[in-house]
Amino acid sequence: MQVRVVAFVLAWCGLAATAAAQTLPSEPVTFGEGRVVIGGDAAVSIAPRDNAYFNYSNYDHNLLRELRLGMTAQVRATERVSLLGELRTENADRISPYALYARIRPFPQRRLDVQIGRIPPTFGRFPRQAYSRDNPLIGYPLAYQYLTSLRADALPATADELLRMRGRGWLSSFIVGDRTPEHGVPLVNSLSWDAGVQVTASWDVLTLTGSVTNGTASNPRVSDDNGGKQIATRVALRPIAGLVIGSSFAHGEFVSRHAQSAAGARDGSFGQRADGLDVEYSRSHWVARADAVLSRWRLPMVGDAASVVDGVASHAPLYVASLRAVALSVEGRYTFLPGAYAAARVEHLGFNKITGSNGPLEWDAPVKRVEIGGGYYLQRNVIARVSWQYNERDTARFNRGRFVAGQLLFWF
């Protein structure tokens, strides 16, 4: 694996040098009269250790403290068909194909595109701005990054077991299904992409997207693990220049077949449904954005831990838990000098209450986050950024986190 990582890094540097001449490259590398276009980005982020795991992603990395190298490519096979892909390595531990899909335009004169493969998320605004250049801050929004305690391959037997995992989404374990401790899922995963088919039709003021994929918004998958497909839609309206209003929906089977079987659930739908609303308005040197995501999961609950042996329940689930989470986010960016900007984001992530033996309590610990920062362009495609992030979680331990983070970002 290390050999592959080293080869990838060398290839990345080679491409950068090819494009660079005597300075850092600023344009993508092209071959074959523009048929092959290769871009790259590198980000080094530094921050103190996050002992409370506020900023960990589903790749088990602290997003404020990582080295990331990415290489994207687009190959225009014909006038109608392009192949797109991305290879990325984080902290040089492995190379992952984050994206690999074909983009087909059946009618060249119409803005109708079909994408097939490991495709970008349909849901939400942020996945299209998740790359560091488009994200005004170093941290990610809670809805798209923060790990709840829920897992698709493991289930709590009781409400008490779920409540014991409050605020422990970075390493969650339950007794039904896979009992190996693993990270949980965010409300919407912007870092891993789903596999399936996506169709987008665009007009001047309206873009409509629909997709059918293997995973769910919180648990994208390359291969299906439960036989259920997710249907996702997004409507983006641009009534005037600078204003984008987006509405997203996603619904699919969440719990893996293995976990359902372990819980004794023969019938029923144990899925995730997510609804999102986002607004962006920009003018002059300002960009303001607001996001709301509501996610609901249905989980089969065995009802008593005693009936679970080696991860398998001896009887059918007694009830279905309906779990909700709501994430609200507001952010703004202001360019106060050429090449210098300030940005801030305020967020809240809340959960509905379930009743355990000690009474009703949110099934996961609510989180608040404030991040304030800024960036300075050293050159057009090199940004130095710094941010201060404050996190607060409603748990007895590891309930606060304050971080000053720095990032150097380069792309071509």
Place this chain on the structure above:
Amino acid sequence: MRSTLRVAALVVLVSAALVLAVGGASSRSSAAQLPATGSIRGRVDIRRVIAPPERRPGITELGNPAPRDVPDLRAAVVYLETAPARAFEDRRTPRVRIDQRNETFYPHVLAVTTGTLVDFPNNDSTYHNVFSLSKAKRFDLGRYAKGKSQTVRFETPGIVRVFCDIHSHMSAWVLVFSHPFFATTDTDGRYRIDNVPAGTYAVSAWYEGSNRDTRSVTIPPQGGPVDLDFVVQ
């Protein structure tokens, strides 16, 4: 009567002589103040025309972006490295424009004198955000919609690279000179710099940032055109 005619004829002759004398002196004086000027003309041969920048692969996009124009990258700029002192006395404030149309700047290369006002009108239905981080001129016009325009005054000689913060494939060059002795080539690579005073000059051809060819040229005292071709790699 005859004497009156004689006097009148004498007055006419004297007046004519005076006019001729003053006029001749005046024209001799002008000739002494304004030396003959010439022009430098020729062709810039661009051996390898740079390909227009492509959009970065839009991996996160839900479909193909809207079509755009492809900029013409064949324009070079020829200019005098040094200029006579009186070339810096012109204090006019010219006004020119760089359009933003179909996600492309028109023209791609603009050469101006210091003090020139450059308008950046947006003719697209989407926002643009023109900016530059060049040493000669650092500015950020912010986002503005179709039909709006913003203006930048270029006061310092130098090379200014202009970009759009929203569309990374959009770029243009503004070359700012402190004298008027420069020209942008046409689509055939031809140029002409007029009104160059007699003397010997270093003349350079610039192409897309770094490709330069510098040559020496002499405008003879009697003026006239001088041919000078360049090759940029």
